[in-house]
Amino acid sequence: MAACSGITAKFWHDDWTGLGPLIDLTAPLGPQFTGLSLDVVVRDVVIGYTWRFSTSRSKNHIINMLKNILPNPENMIESQHDDSYLWKADHHAPSNIFSAAKTWLALYTFAATVPWNKSVWFKGNFLKHAFISWVVTWNRLHTHDKLRN
Template sequence: MANVTSGSWIWKSICKLRPLARPFVVCKVGTGITCSFWSDNWTGLGPLLELTGDRGPMVSGLSRHAVVFDAVREGNWWISRSRSRNPIILLLKECLPPPSVLNLREDGDDDMYLWKVGNDEASSRFSTALTWEALNHPAPRVDWYASVWCKSRIPKHAFITWLLAINRLHTRDRLIQWGLAIPSVCLLCDQEDECKQHLFFDCSFSGEVWGYFHSRAAVVPPNLVHDALVWLRNPCRDRNVAMILRLAFQASVYLLWKERNSRLHTAISRTPCALIQEIKVIIRSRLKPLSRNEGPGHAPRLPGETK
């Protein structure tokens, strides 16, 4: 094997992943002259060195660099005749399969290294998807997933909406909980304490922005963050209007958060009407590709607009 300290950056990065990949590699013993007795997973219990610790080779008398074939004497394991009551010796006797099962022969098949994911059978084929799932266990699917990561989403809008959904936006109530000495008042209305519920739903400023769109669609959304996100999965029967409502909601969240930060850092403020006009421009730009694909007679329109 090439020296880890030499070679390209990619090769060095791959070598650093060996501890991560090792638990997936199992060895199917053939001749036993390649498979490491202590370091390879050939018993199905993981590397024996991890079970016995560093004292395993010293106590058992088998070199740390020994291969499986070295551990067999006249058809039996080298420790089969040992009467020692040492816990390491007893553990090894319990872990080792009968040599007859392995059928070690110098003229047999070569030792084969396979890839094993979870409880699946070891295979010579590598699956990126199965390995990724084993290393990154999927989290439970949340009930607002389709509202945030919808097909028509604008990525930066969806990202801020996702941060709102998981309560990761740095609103003033959270900053105060962390010990920062800052004012608690909302930067948009300058009347109530700032939290995610107030900033995006209860604030008179934000209510005017989001309210403009759902009032024209003649729908009444819930007034709580989580409930509104769940409602947006299917806010109305008209598929086009439902898509526009999701776009409008995410754009409202994004621009309200942007307006809040602008007032904090630059002392520059805009009116709700200015934000509404910008959101309408954004939505129209997003709908243009759909208009070209479906024709002018089927193009989605903003709620309240005529043909």
């Protein structure tokens, strides 16, 4: 998430600071201590050229942490650009181009290839036979003697 004007970026749930969603940093008590609702957008937390809670004299550690980590809101107020959402998969740089393949690879890890892979899954096989062979290899076929136990 690249928050330019802050009109669409969610204050608690979007990663507009580069530190991850603020709700993850403050825990669920963040909205309670700051008095901000869960669905507030970044622009609504700015009053004038400061953050709504920046003048607070509270000694609460969550408010003090937010004061220290949030960027200067002046750039957002003067920005004419809309907020934009970026995709980030693994350790790659954020991009505005979405790739289902990269997302799949980031979400699911692959196990090592087993030596019998090509014996079961080959071009021209009968899927029913390949599936049964695969189940037998993993010793998961429910045979009559296994069902009795």
